[in-house]
Amino acid sequence: MSTLASSPARPASQDAVLAFAWDSSEFTATDALQSTGLTRSTTIEATDALVARGLLRELPNARLAGDYRKGRPARRFALRDDAAVVIGVDAGHEHVSVAVADLRGKQIADADARLVMDRDDAAARAAVVSDTIDRALAAAGLSRSDVLAVCAGVPAPVDRTGRSPRHPTRFWERMNPDLVDVLSWAPVVRIENDASLAAVAEGSVGAAVGCRDYIALLAGSRLGAGVVVDGHLLRGSHGGVGEMVAFDHVDGVHGAEGLGSRASDLARELVRSGKATAGLRGVALEALDARTVLGMAAQGDADARRIVDRVGLTLARIVSVLGSMFDPERVVVSGAIADGVDEVVAAARRSLPTDLDLPAPELVASTLGGEVVVIGAVAAAVASARERVLDVWGAAD
Structure with missing residues (x-):
């Protein structure tokens, strides 16, 4: 949301030229008018207005830049990306x-x-x-x-x-x-x-560039979903689209606890039970975080791999429910957990039901890590x- 009120009256040509400039490197008035459909005089007027406002800068002409051959050099402009x-x-x-x-x-x-x-x-x-x-x-x-x-x-x-x-x-x-x-x-x-x-x-x-129907599943310590349908980010009346409290009532999920928390909790529970093999037993309880467990699974530790399979089954159930609710093309597992979640995603793909009414969404891991x-x-x-x-x-x- 914005703190500003509605837009003041101004020529729509300024908005059109600014939008073109924002998506361009450098350009001439001819470039802008061909893209916007404005007349030459209107394009030049809007461009000069944006230069006066400090949003565009006029670049050295082609003669000064060394690219001039003959004729009158065209004026060139670019967005002032350092204006703010x-x-x-x-x-x-x-x-x-x-x-x-x-x-x-x-x-x-x-x-x-x-x-x-x-x-x-x-x-x-x-x-x-x-x-x-x-x-x-x-x-x-x-x-x-x-x-x-x-x-x-x-x-x-x-x-x-x-x-x-x-x-x-x-x-x-x-x-x-x-x-x-x-x-x-x-x-x-x-x-x-x-x-x-x-x-x-x-x-x-x-991982969803070019996709119009997808869900980003933040899955570290807590679950949260960002839902895009027909290219639009959904919000809801109170902003509750994507809240995961409904999973309190889904067998095999039981709450919004994230994938990372589930992996570490299962590992600690196994160690406390005395049933863990040498791999997990050799790690202090406080050090059994998600990154450690997932890393051990990737290296072939049997207990860690069983934990990954259990977490993958949970993820499959989550994806199945989200798929039936929003019909996404893709679900992207995002957040810091995504750096080591490939094994969980693979396990979830194996566990996705094949008898869903709608096709199961594609399930992928994000590449954006904890900075997403x-x-x-x-x-x-x-x-x-x-x-x-x-x-x-x-x-x-």
Whole structure:
């Protein structure tokens, strides 16, 4: 969502030329008019207005650049991708990651912070988010005044106004401490569910590029789903599309616990039972995290492989239910867990039911790793910046 009101009146030609420039490297007025369908005079007028607003820069002409042969050299232009910056934030359960990027989404600087799980309140979390943003800006040699748009992802449903509904334990309110207000110093503010931003990332640069119907399944410590249908990211009345509480009632899943948590819990349970073989017994309980268990499975440890098969069966059931609800072409397992989840995905593929009414979706692992949410947040911030920049900077006279 954006903090801005509706757009002021301005020539639509400025929006058209700016959209063309954002998707181009350098261009001439002829290039722009051929793409936009505007007249030459209208194109030149809009281009000059955008230069005056600081959104486009005029490049040296072909003669000065050494490319001129004969005739009058055409004026050349390019987006000023350094005219402002955008910020992407992954405000997770246990961490905050911030990336500062230019208007094309190229990262300039970043900063991170760790949180103690379930030991922070809303105010403290908001302060950590703000401090991490300021540190990232300082690393880039910038300040808040250089920012055009901020997008933050949180592990909670988020409605169209950027706020989260009340949760029985106030978990959602703590995960999203009214960040739309905390970040209101930025001209454009967008708050989204973290799995939704994972879906944005997968569709922009990840495993769902070119796909119009897919789900990004954040599957680390908790499950969350970003759902894209017919090319549109779904939200719902309260932002609850993709919330996984329904899996409390699904046999073999029983809750929204993530794949990583399930793998580590099963490994610790096996060790405590005394039934583990030498491989798992040789690892301290506190060190039996998901990465360790999945790594051991990849190396052929028998106990770890059985755990992977059990987690894969759970994933297959999750994918089957999501497939029947949303009919996606693809489900992408995303998040930090995806770095070592290939064995689980393979086990899930083997366990997918063959008697579903709809074809089972393709199941793949993400290649974006633990940065998927912040990558999606930057992409979403760029999209919001494109949409609202002329509202922020005003239309040229």
